[in-house]
Amino acid sequence: MLNFVGHVAVFWLLVYVVDKCMSLPVIARRVRAVYGAAKEAAGISISPCYIKLYTTRFNWLFAKAEGSRVARIWFGCGTLFGVLLFFSSVMLLCVALYKGSVGKDDEQVLTPVMPGLNLPTSDVPYYLTTLIVSALFHEAGHALAAACEMVRINGWGMFLLLVYPGAYVELHPDHLALISAQRQLRIYCAGVWHNLVLALCGLAVFFLLPTLLLPFYSRGTGAVVLYLPEDSIFSEQLSPSTVISDVNMCPVFSTDDWFNCVQKQAHAPLTGYCMPTAILKQYHLYSYADTAALQEGGRGCCPDGTQSDLCFHMLSNSPIMNMSTPYLCLAARAVVTRQLCSHPRDCKGPAACVFPSIPSSSRLIRIRHNSHNRDILYLGEARGLYSTVVLGDYNPRSSYVPLLLPIIISTQLLYLVSLSGAFALLNVVPAYALDGQWVTIALVEAWLEPCIKSQKQRTLFCNCVLFMGTFLLAANVIVSIINLVINNR
Structure with missing residues (x-):
C-alpha cells in the first residue's frame, strides 16, 4: 500500500512541477508558447492531483x-x-x-x-x-x-x-x-x-x-505453466508452456483439475505405495527405537547426506523380522512410481504397503509434466503447491502465439x-x-x-x-x- 502511494505521489509531483516550470520566465518564450498552445488545443487543464481534458471534437x-x-x-x-x-x-x-x-x-x-x-x-x-x-x-x-x-x-x-x-x-x-x-x-x-x-x-x-481462441489455442490437454514466481521451488524443473498432466495419479486436464487434485491430496489420508516383499528384503529394516524423531510426528531412518532417500514405515500381512511396523530407507523417486495403497490387501502378490514417515500435515506428491526433466517430487503441505506456479488452460498451437494472451x-x-x-x-x-x-x-x-x-x-x-x-x-x-x-x- 505504501509503495503504491509513493508511486502515485511521485507521479503527481512530477506532473505539477513540469507544468509549472513550463510557464517560468527562464524557459524560452517559443517553448512556452508551443506548450501553452498544445494544452489549449487539447483542452487540457492541470491542477494538483487533477488533470482534465475538454473538447468539442467528435x-x-x-x-x-x-x-x-x-x-x-x-x-x-x-x-x-x-x-x-x-x-x-x-x-x-x-x-x-x-x-x-x-x-x-x-x-x-x-x-x-x-x-x-x-x-x-x-x-x-x-x-x-x-x-x-x-x-x-x-x-x-x-x-x-x-x-x-x-x-x-x-x-x-x-x-x-x-x-x-x-x-x-x-x-x-x-x-x-x-x-x-x-x-x-x-x-x-x-x-x-x-x-x-x-x-x-x-x-x-x-x-x-x-x-473464439480455438484456432490459436488448445484446451483439455493439461494445466499449462504461465510463469513461475521468483521464489518458486520449481524454477529449475518447470518453465513457461510446460503442461502438467498428473498429480499423484490424479489426472489433470485443466486448472480446475489441478486445484481439485491438490485439494484432494490435502484432505485425503496419507497414501502408501505397494512394494514387492522380495525387494524390501534387500533393505535394512529399522525398529521404532532405531529411528529419530522429526518435527510434527515424522521419523528419520536414513543416513545423513542422502538427498533423494526418505524414511518409510511398512505395513505387511506377514511381518518381516518379527517387527509390526518396521522402517526402511528407500529411494523416494523409485517408490512413488508404484501402485497406491492404504492397506497391504490393496496390493497384488506378495507385497507390503509402505508409507512415507513424514509430518502429519505433509504429503509426498509426484507431479508429471511433458518437459524433458524428470517428474517432480514435492514434499510438504499440499496447499503450498498453489503458490509455486501460475497455471492456465490455454496451450498455444504455435510458438508465435502469446502464452499469456488468454489470461x-x-x-x-x-x-x-x-x-x-x-x-x-x-x-x-x-x-x-x-x-x-x-x-x-x-x-x-x-x-x-x-x-x-x-x-x-x-x-x-x-x-x-x-x-x-x-x-x-x-x-x-x-x-x-x-x-x-x-x-x-
Whole structure:
C-alpha cells in the first residue's frame, strides 16, 4: 500500500512541477508558447492531483442519433432497466448495510476496491482500463440519448482525479430544461443502461472465449505453466508452456483439475505405495527405537547426506523380522512410481504397503509434466503447491502465439463485467452527485406531479429521498472500509 502511494505521489509531483516550470520566465518564450498552445488545443487543464481534458471534437458523431427511431427504442429500453435498477440498488444497499454491520464478511455485497490493499498492484492496469472504458461508454450513452432528444451537446471530456480516471459530457442546460420529464429520464438512464449492456457483452465474450481462441489455442490437454514466481521451488524443473498432466495419479486436464487434485491430496489420508516383499528384503529394516524423531510426528531412518532417500514405515500381512511396523530407507523417486495403497490387501502378490514417515500435515506428491526433466517430487503441505506456479488452460498451437494472451483477455473481461456492472448499479442510487439524483427528480416530476401539485413540495420530497439515499450509500462505504481494514490487519 505504501509503495503504491509513493508511486502515485511521485507521479503527481512530477506532473505539477513540469507544468509549472513550463510557464517560468527562464524557459524560452517559443517553448512556452508551443506548450501553452498544445494544452489549449487539447483542452487540457492541470491542477494538483487533477488533470482534465475538454473538447468539442467528435460532437458530429453524437449528432447522428438526432431523430433516430432506433435510438429512441434503444434508450426507451434503457429507461425501463434504469428505473428497475433504481429501486433494486436501494434494496441491495439495505441488504449490504445489514450484512456488513452484523459482521457477515463472507456475504458482504459491497466491497470497495483499494489499490495496494485488496487490489493487487499487478492488476492496477486492468482496473484503470476498465474504469476508462466504463466511463466512456457511460458518457456516450448520455450524449447519444441527448442527441436523440434534440438536446445540444456542448462538449465532452475526460479527467484523472488522483488515481481514478473518468469522463463527462456537457449538455446545454436550457435545452435540457425545455423537454419533458419523461424525455429527461431517457437521458439520465442512458449512462447506466450502457454500463449494463457493456457488462453483459463482456460476460458473453468471456463465456465464448474458448471458442473464439480455438484456432490459436488448445484446451483439455493439461494445466499449462504461465510463469513461475521468483521464489518458486520449481524454477529449475518447470518453465513457461510446460503442461502438467498428473498429480499423484490424479489426472489433470485443466486448472480446475489441478486445484481439485491438490485439494484432494490435502484432505485425503496419507497414501502408501505397494512394494514387492522380495525387494524390501534387500533393505535394512529399522525398529521404532532405531529411528529419530522429526518435527510434527515424522521419523528419520536414513543416513545423513542422502538427498533423494526418505524414511518409510511398512505395513505387511506377514511381518518381516518379527517387527509390526518396521522402517526402511528407500529411494523416494523409485517408490512413488508404484501402485497406491492404504492397506497391504490393496496390493497384488506378495507385497507390503509402505508409507512415507513424514509430518502429519505433509504429503509426498509426484507431479508429471511433458518437459524433458524428470517428474517432480514435492514434499510438504499440499496447499503450498498453489503458490509455486501460475497455471492456465490455454496451450498455444504455435510458438508465435502469446502464452499469456488468454489470461490477459479473461482477466480484463472479468474486471469489465464486475466493475461496469457495479458502476451501473451504484450510479443510479438516489444520492447527490450521481445520476440517481437526476433520475429521482425526473421520476418525481413524471409520476408524482398529479398527486403533489406544489413544485416546492415535490422539491422537498426529492431532497428527502436524496438525503436518505446519500446516507445509505455513505454508510455502506464506511462499513465496507472498516471491514476491509479489519480483515487486512
